[in-house]
Amino acid sequence: MTDQQSRRAARLAAYDRLREQRPQLFENPPGAAFEIVVDPVLQQQVADDSAAKLGRAGLPEENGDIGVVYADRYLLLVRDAVRFRDGGLGVYIRQMSPHEGTGAAVLPLLPDGRILLVSHFRHATRRWHWEIPRGFAEPGADGATTAAREVEEEVGAPAGEVVFLGALDTDTGAEVGGDEIYLAYLSQVPAERPAGATEEGIDQFVTVTPDEFTQMIRDGVLGDAFTLAAYAFALARGLWPKAA
Template sequence: MSAHDRAARKKVALRDYDALREQRPELFENPPGAACEILLDRADQERASDEASRAAVAAGLPESTGDIGVVYRDPYFRLVRDAVRFAHDKDRRLGTYIRIVPVSVSGGAAVLPVLTDGRVVLLHHFRHADRAWHWEIPRGFGAPGEDGAGTAAREVQEELGVHVADFTYLGAVSPDTGLRAGVDHLYLARIGAAQLADRPARGARVEGIDAYQAVPQGEFRAMVADRRISDAFTLSAYALAMAQGLLEGGR
């Protein structure tokens, strides 16, 4: 790649970075005591980028590994690489830190579906990321302009084929504070057993869902204990619902 092309690539990444700063200033704050300080001065960014690029090339990685800014984007996420100063390093060295920033400001949502007899509804869902099947609750990315409750209602409709108008808000969860910015929102939905179809509709099957299972809460706890349930959203929603006393009396 020519020097001109590299400069153009870096310019686009920084342009999108500045736009993100305008949209989401809270993501670029440097609170007191922060272990790494985000650098917004162009000269500092250039120095950090150059150092990271040299280290990357020496390690056999692409020179672009040192680019600062929005280095990738799709309809769901931006991949952001910040220039930073490591405040507690004795040399206060410069470096880079990468993070994922969802496009949706409100975040995604997950819903714990509970039948009127206390059973918890789980979906058998194939996930591409780890190429494995999981028992989990409905969840998904937020659409632009959609709040958490709107995402929750849409996901339950799409994945369970059930219309729910009233949700109980459980709280927010930070899925991976080491990599991803923002939170997702967790809800509980009460569903009548007659509302639940015997098998997923075609749209849900296209998404990788091949079965539903309504399990008593005792069986749910057993599934957690023997690691048949490992999905973080499912575990978090259940823990919050239990801690708030919303599942008392479930079998």
Template sequence: MDVSERRARRLAAYQRLVNDRGHLFKNPEDAPFRILLPDDPAAQNEVADAAAALARVQGLPEEFGDIGIVYQDDYITVVRDAVRFPSGESGAYVRICPTADGGGAAVLPVLEDGRVVLVHHFRHADRQWHWEIPRGFSEPGETGDATARREAEEELRCPVGELLELGAMNADTGIAATRTKLYLARLDENEFRTEPSEGARQEGIGAVRAVSPGELREMLKRGEITDSFTLSAIALATAGGKLR
């Protein structure tokens, strides 16, 4: 496949994303970085040519400079936008968008006695174990509360009773165009088990732990909880008076 055909395919996929999810490509009047949309192909090719030349100098494939959708799977879509900076110069910005429009959900599980349930999850990105709450990407057409309920029940093998929406958070505004809904789930203490299911183990969950409010506070003070979704859910639940 030659350069022009490869770029054309990526830009065609990019145009479909613009058409389907225009809110990801809006240019507010006060935006310092303005996206150069597909209706300006000359500007996009100018940015791609400059980025390709830089990639060659660095010993990287020149396609690293392509504009459009540069990677996609069932969960994430990696986009490289051509943008105009405040100086008037143009360049490229890379960002990660959720493949499904719903984004995802994270859920803070709480037992009837006030204990909070955490899972010990090994994460590939930083190659470390983290104490965190259940979370996951939404499936196509799935609502946030449905995602929250599904993820909690899959990871904990425990039915969710009351489900309360806490709010939403942006995990990393520097790279990710994702907005995750946060929930608090009430669990039946009689149904709760600390042994992870085989499915949970396959996803990297090694342990399940129920901690008292005092234990949770100490874990936070010792820096044992660093996951942004977990910290945000705890903060919102505490501010809303939903945690003891």
């Protein structure tokens, strides 16, 4: 067996295990615009065609493989062979969590109606963002558990009541599943950041009034998608705090 054959076989074996573990991610509902193809012969054909196209573009042919093409503790990248509506074959790539569990973002609300925001340095954008706490799920954790944990880890205060606001499909073009958005009532803001917050890139807290929060949106200071979603959900559910 060649190196290419071994690599492709390993990626497809991981793909087949994922299909067994999470079959809902591979369903073809009636009328699906892109049908996932699992026939090994067709998968091989799609991989060959994709590798050839990439090679002509000066890109690594291995990027044309079908299956689980990347995996770590936080992320899986999966390339599916698909059949389009015109009958042609091609590929789509998807990003997903390596385990089942629900990520969450949580809007921390103080008794006087102020909202707590954290200043978080994000590697992807290489800059600081004002945002609400959020994080990946631990294996098997539901959204409420994740929300409470993130408040504890990023703010250093136990969440009181945790209220579900809504489910957010983060990126329907590339990402499988999404995250849940919660509101958490805090009794106070700790005087110091919790241990580990600095290592995560959190250097500062701020508490803002509802009016100040909306002004940050208008000024372009606050643009994090999870934070904006929490604002929209809270408004729609009548849970956004009233301005003083």
